[in-house]
Structure formats: C-alpha cells, structure tokens
Amino acid sequence: MYGIIGKMKIAPGQRAVVIDYLLEGIQSMPGCLSYIVSKDPGDPEAIWITEAWDSKESHRNSLTLPAVQQAIARARPLIVGFDERIETMPVGGHGLIGVA
Known part of the structure; x- marks a missing residue:
C-alpha cells in the first residue's frame, strides 16, 4: 500500500x-x-490531506482522472504552497478496505 x-x-x-x-x-x-x-485547528490557512492507496501507481493514475484534474485546476490559484509532504506505507487500520 x-x-x-x-x-x-x-x-x-x-x-x-x-x-x-x-x-x-x-x-x-x-x-x-x-x-x-x-x-488545521491552529492555522486558519492550512489544510491537511491524508491518503491511503492500494499502490503508488493507483495514486499516480488518479492524478490523470478528469474530475481530479478539474479540482486541481480550480484549487491551484488559491494554494500558496505545500508545507509538508510525507510518504507512508499503511499497514492497516479502521476504514481501510481490503487490508490484511
């Protein structure tokens, strides 16, 4: 994952x-x-996004979907920057479908 x-x-x-x-x-x-x-409760101009995917390829492919491309295009002018980006390897948890 x-x-x-x-x-x-x-x-x-x-x-x-x-x-x-x-x-x-x-x-x-x-x-x-x-x-x-x-x-972000401590910063009125910050958003955190947490994602879990079945593979890195699925994430990469999602970026080519028309709905995702449209959302990115609409949001881009309002995004000032990216403070942090961390890649993880999910192993399980509540809400993750198909996790052994």
Missing part, C-alpha cells in the same frame, strides 16, 4: 473553497482506500 500525508497553505479566507474543490469527485478514484481532508 501507499500513503501520503500533506499540508497545504491556502490564500487567506479561501480554505473552505479549496476544501470543497478537493472533495469534489473523490468517489470514483480506483485504488483509493482513504482520502481525508482536514482543517
């Missing part, structure tokens, strides 16, 4: 808009076991 935890910095006052963009069209991402968008 493959995982990513990332922190995005968003333009002031635009966090809710970017969250909406990131949550559009996520139901049809083959190989996605978990995709969670969270507000």
Whole structure:
C-alpha cells in the first residue's frame, strides 16, 4: 500500500473553497482506500490531506482522472504552497478496505 500525508497553505479566507474543490469527485478514484481532508485547528490557512492507496501507481493514475484534474485546476490559484509532504506505507487500520 501507499500513503501520503500533506499540508497545504491556502490564500487567506479561501480554505473552505479549496476544501470543497478537493472533495469534489473523490468517489470514483480506483485504488483509493482513504482520502481525508482536514482543517488545521491552529492555522486558519492550512489544510491537511491524508491518503491511503492500494499502490503508488493507483495514486499516480488518479492524478490523470478528469474530475481530479478539474479540482486541481480550480484549487491551484488559491494554494500558496505545500508545507509538508510525507510518504507512508499503511499497514492497516479502521476504514481501510481490503487490508490484511
């Protein structure tokens, strides 16, 4: 499995808009076991994204999906930067489908 935890910095006052963009069209991402968008409680311009995938290839392929491309295009002008990006190797947990 493959995982990513990332922190995005968003333009002031635009966090809710970017969250909406990131949550559009996520139901049809083959190989996605978990995709969670969270507000940073200590920073009103930060969003955390936690993802678990069946493989790194599935994650890479998701970036070519039309709905994902559209969400990225809409959110990009409002994203100030990426503070952190950590790759992980999920091994199990609640909410992960098909994990042995």
